[in-house]
Each structure stands twice: as C-alpha cells, then as structure tokens.
Amino acid sequence: MKISELSATTGVPVPTIKYYLRERLLPEGERSSPSQASYGEPHVKRLGVIRALVASGVSIAEVHRVLETLDNPPESAHLLLGSAHAAITSSVDEPLDLTLAEEVVAGLGWKPGLCDDAVLHAVARALDGLRSAGFEVPREVMPIYLRGMREIADAEIAGVPTSSPEAAVEYVVLGSALVEPLLLALRRVAQQIASAERFGGGATLR
Amino acid sequence: MKISELSATTGVPVPTIKYYLRERLLPEGERSSPSQASYGEPHVKRLGVIRALVASGVSIAEVHRVLETLDNPPESAHLLLGSAHAAITSSVDEPLDLTLAEEVVAGLGWKPGLCDDAVLHAVARALDGLRSAGFEVPREVMPIYLRGMREIADAEIAGVPTSSPEAAVEYVVLGSALVEPLLLALRRVAQQIASAERFGGGATLR
Numbered sequence: 001m002k003i004s005e006l007s008a009t010t011g012v013p014v015p016t017i018k019y020y021l022r023e024r025l026l027p028e029g030e031r032s033s034p035s036q037a038s039y040g041e042p043h044v045k046r047l048g049v050i051r052a053l054v055a056s057g058v059s060i061a062e063v064h065r066v067l068e069t070l071d072n073p074p075e076s077a078h079l080l081l082g083s084a085h086a087a088i089t090s091s092v093d094e095p096l097d098l099t100l101a102e103e104v105v106a107g108l109g110w111k112p113g114l115c116d117d118a119v120l121h122a123v124a125r126a127l128d129g130l131r132s133a134g135f136e137v138p139r140e141v142m143p144i145y146l147r148g149m150r151e152i153a154d155a156e157i158a159g160v161p162t163s164s165p166e167a168a169v170e171y172v173v174l175g176s177a178l179v180e181p182l183l184l185a186l187r188r189v190a191q192q193i194a195s196a197e198r199f200g201g202g203a204t205l206r
Numbered sequence: 207m208k209i210s211e212l213s214a215t216t217g218v219p220v221p222t223i224k225y226y227l228r229e230r231l232l233p234e235g236e237r238s239s240p241s242q243a244s245y246g247e248p249h250v251k252r253l254g255v256i257r258a259l260v261a262s263g264v265s266i267a268e269v270h271r272v273l274e275t276l277d278n279p280p281e282s283a284h285l286l287l288g289s290a291h292a293a294i295t296s297s298v299d300e301p302l303d304l305t306l307a308e309e310v311v312a313g314l315g316w317k318p319g320l321c322d323d324a325v326l327h328a329v330a331r332a333l334d335g336l337r338s339a340g341f342e343v344p345r346e347v348m349p350i351y352l353r354g355m356r357e358i359a360d361a362e363i364a365g366v367p368t369s370s371p372e373a374a375v376e377y378v379v380l381g382s383a384l385v386e387p388l389l390l391a392l393r394r395v396a397q398q399i400a401s402a403e404r405f406g407g408g409a410t411l412r
Contacts, residue, residue, distance in 0.1 A: 045340060052339035055331070057263070078405040085394050108396045115398035122391035125261070129387060133258030134251060135380045137388075138365040141358075145385075145392060148354035153396030155350040157404050174341045176397070179351075180390055181335060182343075185328035186351060187389070188291050188382070190314045190359030192321035198363050199284040 003029070006039045010047045017047070025050055025063055049174065056181045062088050066173055073169040082116055084173040089118040096124040107146035152183075209235070212245045216253045223253070231256055231269055255380065262387045268294050272379055279375040288322055290379040295324040302330040313352035358389075 007014045020026040026046055029037030046067075053063045065087035074080050101124035102110070130137065137145070156175060161167040213220045226232040232252055235243030252273075259269045271293035280286050307330035308316070336343065343351070362381060367373040 048338045048340055052335040052341070055335045055338075076405065078401050081397060081401045085398070089394070105392070105395050108392065109399050109403075110395060114402050115395050119391060119394040119398060123388070123395060126388035126391050129258040129261045130384050132254045132261075133380055133384055134254055135258070135376070135384055137385065138367075141361045141365045144358055144361040145389060148358045149389065149392040149396045150400075152347075152350055152354045153393060153400045155347045157397060157400040159344040159347045161344075170341070174339055176394070178336050178339055178341055179343065180393075182329070182332035183351060183355065183389070183393070184386055185325060185332050186311070186314065186355040187359060187386075188295070188325040189311050189316060189321050189329060190355045191287060191363060191382070192291070192325060193315050194356075194359045194363040195284050195287045196320050197315075199282065 001039050002036065003039065006043055006047070009044055010051070012047050012051060020047070020050060023060060023064075025060070025067060052174075052178055056178055058088060058177050062177075066177060069173050070169055073173075080169060080172050081176070084176045085116070085119055087173070088177045089122055096121055096128065098124050100124070100127055104142070104146075107143060108150050207245050208242065209245065212249055212253070215250055216257070218253050218257060226253070226256060229266060229270075231266070231273060258380075258384055262384055264294060264383050268383075272383060275379050276375055286375060286378050287382070290382045291322070291325055293379070294383045295328055302327055302334065304330050306330070306333055310348070310352075313349060314356050 001009070003014055003017060006012075007017055010017075017026065021028065026043060029039040029043065032038045049067070049070075050063055053066060054060075058066065066084070069080070069083045069087050074083055098120055101120055102112075104127065105115075105120070105123060156179075159171070161171050207215070209220055209223060212218075213223060218226075223232065227234065232249060235245040235249065238244045255273070255276075256269055259272060260266075264272065272290070275286070275289045275293050280289050304326055307326055308318075310333065311321075311326070311329055362385075365377070367377050
C-alpha cells in the first residue's frame, strides 16, 4: 500500500510516519518508483507498537531501544527481561545510596545479584523523590506494595508465552512498558472506589 | 536566607529557583531590599515537593494544579482524592469507548458513579494502547492486577492520616503522584527476581 493508505489504515498522520521513517523506527518501504514506496502488514504492526509506546510516555530514544530488542532478542528469556528493562529504564548516571533501596526490596525476596543495577537505582530514585517531598509511605502500607508487586510479577513471568520465541519477546518487551499505564490507572480507580466506600457516605464523583 | 543559600540548602540551582518563581510555583520571598528577597522554611519545603513531582515525570502544568490543590484543599477527604487525580490525569479530550474499561474495572468493585470520568478514561486509553500494539494481557494475569491494585488502594486509603487536615491533604495529593515511580520500579525488581527464579537457573544479571 502507499504511504497515504498506511496512514488511513493505522490512523497515524503521514508527516508522523515520515518522521518515524527518518528516525529509522520504521523500516523503509519497498521502492515501487523513484518517488514512491510500498508498505505492508509489518509496517502496520510496527506503527501500532510505536504508537502505543509513545502514548504510554516512552521517549523516542527508548522506543528505539525497545524495537532493537524486539528485532535482536538475546538468547535466554531471562536476559530478555534485562534488555527490556534496560531499554525503558534511564541509565545509571548519578551516585545514589542503595542501602535503603536494598532494604526495601528485600521484602520482594531480593538478594544481592538477583536484579540489575538499573532497576535498583530506579527504586532508590523513587525513594529519594518521596524523601525530598517530605512524604513517608506509612509503615503498614509498604508491605502491601511489596506483596502486590511480587504477586503481579510472579503472574506475569508465569504468563510468558512459550509457543514461540517471537511471542515471548513481544510479551516481555511490550508488557514491561505498556502495562504500566494500565496498572497506574487501575490504582486510581481503586483508590476512588476505596475512598467512596470509606469517606463518601454514598456521595459519587461522577 | 538569600536565594543562593536556598539553592545550597535544597540543591536546586539558582536559575531553576528563578524559573519556579516566574512560573509562580514558588511564592515570592520577603523583600529585604529592592534587589534582594529573603526565603524561609516554607520555600525549602515547597522546593522539595516541586523537585519530587518534576522528577517523577509530572509536567509543570500538573505541578501547578497539584500545588493549587495543596493550597486550597476541598472540604471532604473524598473530594480531595478527586482533585488530586484531576491534577495529574490528562483531561478528557477524545471520544473513547468506555465499555471495555467498565468491564475491566468491575473486577475492582466498580459500579457506575463510583469513580470520575477522567480515571475511567485513563483505563480506556491504557487498554487502547495495549490493543493497538497487539498486546494482550493473559486471561489469568488480569485478575491479579485487579486484586493487587485493590489491596494497595485499600491500604493507602486506610492510611490517610487523620491527625490534621493538612497532613491528609499532603498524603493524598503527593501520594497519588509520587508513589507511582516507586510502584513501577518495585514491579521491575520483582519481575527480575521472579524471572531469575523461574528461568535463570542461578544466573545473575549483576
């Protein structure tokens, strides 16, 4: 199909598609004449992936790394997860004290060497942000965070499809980034429901 | 203290402080001379809050709305949560089919009117992103997401401090935005641990 049809099929404007082509997020179409190229199903699919990643707040540089991991997956399913996380976790560029983070993630079953530095740094940065805002997670809430996230991760890892390596790659790489907005949105809905039940006295927000 | 001392105390560069002053995120200091102003503890505290919000990906416009909610809290704790969410949820600007979202959040205990449109739209947008990337949450994983988020929300709402209205406001408004990076980072650590246990065969990523 022509670029205009690719745009109509995917709902992505032609200038945006051209931008993705220039940024090499989308592979070139097959040249059908010096000024025209032809696009196919793989382009439609890849545009869907790019659009979903961008919509969930993933930067263009990170989309690049996610797509690279999709195209050149590492050999083992476990290393795959590390690559997926590396693609969407900002690199370690500041010296952070990891003591508190290590203490917290011990509640997830963490021991030294069981996860890479980048995600441990992400925990440390998050804890640092809370501290600098003067916010403290209540003592009785933190264990619920840990238990909830461990149960979610166990279910997710158990759900990695074994039908084909490609399916496993897609699941792990996209699942890491794309499920985040869903979880955050579900938390807000659940907070409003819990709040309505506790404080609302039958009042509704809608 | 002078602006240079405020900078030294908080670690926020002077030009950034001036930017926050111009954007009216930070209240003016007390004029001590025509060219100098004096800043105090409230400025230190507010800078910590702004820095933490910005670091966790909240936009300047959203920081504005969060601070406004902190300064002018609504009367009831329940409405407060709605305001906090409104401040950090992008407004409803696209027509989205909410049927699937309503079906999903029914698993959280949702009934019509129990949460506002903005958070329901956030769920719909997240589901839409997954769909357009061709990603499907496995049938057995979604209930774990719902249960995890409901348990977390229940614990968070039960933990709203009742010592003072100010404490409740801070907890709800900051907790909504600032805990998100912590939860996402904990999920990634938990995924790596679960993956190491399932696929790693003793291999470590570190």
